Amino acid sequence: MAKKEQVAANGTMAKQKHSVSSGFKRDWQLYLMLLFPLAMVLIFNYASYPGIRMIFYNYKPAKGWDGSKFVGMDIIMKVFADKDFRSALASSLVFNFMDLIVGFPMPIILALMLNELRYPRFKKVTQTILYLPHFLSWVIIGSVAYTMFRPTSGLVNIALQNMGLIEQGIPFLTEKYHWAVSYLLIGVWQGMGWGTIIYLAAITGISGELYEAAMIDGANRWQRIRHITLPGIKSTVVTLLIMNLGRVMGSNYERLDSFYNSQVRDFQYQLAVYIYEKGLAGAKFSEATVVGLFQSVVGLILVIAADKFAKKLGEDGLL
């Protein structure tokens, strides 16, 4: 039947009619396929949303919903007055902004340098090496860092001592201010190579004629970078910057966990750590849920705002 209709459908009118009458008949297989992912999000994502009502209860994991009292806004007020929460929030924001300030420009600079390299072979090999940290888990990066930066037996301190630059080992990861710097720089190091991909792709999109014209006019390398390459990747930079601003509320538990030790607790105690320690380890389910929800809601608002802002600037939106 459907086939006959299809063959008959030559004009647009007939085609339209066909799609209306037998859209489902022809595409039932597509809907069947969709059942699988829809079931997955319903079971594993949407089904968890009702649990959020825990923020209004004093939830006791041992007793379940029946044994937990409805307390209205009490828990929420308690959390926002909680000193631990405030310091975790402050650390999260400070570290995320620092990550952005230190980490965001690095891939751009690196991409500009890689783009200027003359030897394709050298470029390819170095790129492959620079991408490597992106493929390693935070556990590996953390444990390698601890091995390298140990105050007395770490390679970095031994090398610095042998060169006579320092007398005593520097506690790179075991004193909180040193830790903050190391933590940030290791984060930048982990992401810098991989971050270049997007910019290098944007640079390939710039017309080669522009460079030729500039060279004929006698523009040197820095002038070419400033007046052609940078304007050429501007929209990519702006989009990524906005996208990253939308993520300042997030926190990566694995990264924090991999760099934990008791000396640096003040700085390492960020929102993800708060949620894990209060919630799963400390059985204060309601408090942890409030903080998790706070993070999600603020994150969602920031992403929507970032999208609106990007579109206003005439860039492609994110959503």
Added chain:
Amino acid sequence: MAKNKKNVEEEVTSADGSRAINKFRISDAVMMVIITLLCATCVLPFLHLAAKSISSNSMVMAKKVYFWPKQITFDAYASIFSDGSMVRSMIYSVGVTLLFTLLGMIVCTCAAYPLSKKRLKGRYVFTFLLMFPMYFGAGLIPTYLLYKNLHMLDTMWVLVLPLIYSPYNMLIMKTFFQSSIPDSLEESAFLDGATNFQVLFKIVLPLSKPILATLSLFYAVGRWNSYADNKYYIRAENLKMIQYKLSQLVSSAAEAQSATLSEAAAVTSTPEVLQAACIMFVTIPIICIYPFLQKYFVKGTMIGAVKG
């Protein structure tokens, strides 16, 4: 005036010979040095650990091992293999990762292919339903309770099922289908009486091999590297993946290091050589396969960069 003229002359001389432009400059050397140094920071730590892992304990404690092993011995690796728990965990992790990747690719295709069809009715509703979880999650505790109610805690399935549907990967696959598979191919297949399944299996998937490879790798590496869910949801030793095992092993060592700051105590609590060998044991699989797979990742990231 004269100055201007001079400038013009200079421009002409530098422009007419392309050789002058292609001259190797100091800035080239500086850039190459910087990039080489950055590469060194990516390679040397692992070289150092590899050297440590096959050196003798006494040499390591005497701080004589840099990037070349001294008094080569494979004792540390031998003890990893004879202990068996690391090896078992490695095999288990490979199994979980493969299963996860296979299921992930199936569910991803099931979402991306229908949603890539503009004619599909209700497309916007389905897309919204399938994308929303990427932007809003309920948080750790409601999720934990959900898995508890589903009786998934402390099973292998909690490491597999919840994350097999990935909105991000779906978006990449959908973008690929829409941009790289011409509609005309499908139209002519329909005219020949093909069904949607036939079009998918005989035309679309064979043309999408590169993106299938890329996304499989995204799935596999994502699963292989993450361990937080092991910590949240798994208690049984034999269900923990290798990354989490490593995390437990090194966190006790890190703690010893910071608590005492005296080297002797730290060294006796966990032999440095053994620890280096464990780190290498977990790292080597990735380092071995990575150079071959890297180009697929780059491709996927470029497609993903278009949106998302």
